Amino acid sequence: MSTKDSSGPFHGHYTVLDDKEFQVKGRTLFFVVILFTVVLLVTVFLLYARWVCRYRPSNSPFSSHAPNAPPQKPRGLDAALIRGLPIILYQSSGNSEAAGCGECSICLGVFEDGEKVKVLPQCRHCYHSDCVDTWLSAQSSCPLCRTSLRSNSDDALQIVVQ
Incomplete structure (x- = not known):
């Protein structure tokens, strides 16, 4: 009696195996x-984006400076104007101009x-x-209240300071 028992050991050669389960069908291949x-x-x-950011020419439309743009004015005040600001000696008690100031806010x-x-x-x-000299060389406003120290012309400001 020779009946096939599926619970027994497998006796076959690896070339005889059916590999239909491993086939790549059309839908899977498409995805x-x-x-x-x-x-x-x-x-x-x-x-490409990395290349554009690294090697872009200065006249490309992606550059930050337009080729015909006028040069920007410096943001700070002129050195002579900064030197012309009044300097006083601080006195905690007395009628000094700086008596109300207690500390440098910079x-x-x-x-x-x-x-x-x-x-x-x-x-x-x-x-x-x-x-304040360091601040005013980069900015043209008061560090505390942001009041502009520039006027319509720097000459007018020099007259006010002196």
Whole structure:
């Protein structure tokens, strides 16, 4: 009696195995090709964007400066104008202009008696000379209240300061 028992050991050769379960059908192949194409396009786009950012010429439409744009005015004040700001000696008690100021709002250092303090003409705020000179070389406004120290012309401001 020879009956086939499926619970017994497998006696066969590996070439006889049926591999229909491992076939790639049309729909699966379509999705694999689409996925590969999307990954490839994204990679190419990212490489192109990196190249554009790194090697773009200065006259390209993506550059930040227009070729015929007028040069920008410096944001800070002229050095002569900064030197012309009044300097007073700080006194904590007395009728000094800087008596109401207690500390430099740039460096947060407390003013000591006899220390040189610069007073801005428009707003009367006080600062250490070195602190406000550095600030005004880059900015043209009071560090505390942002009052502009520029007027329509720098000559008019020089007259106000002197």
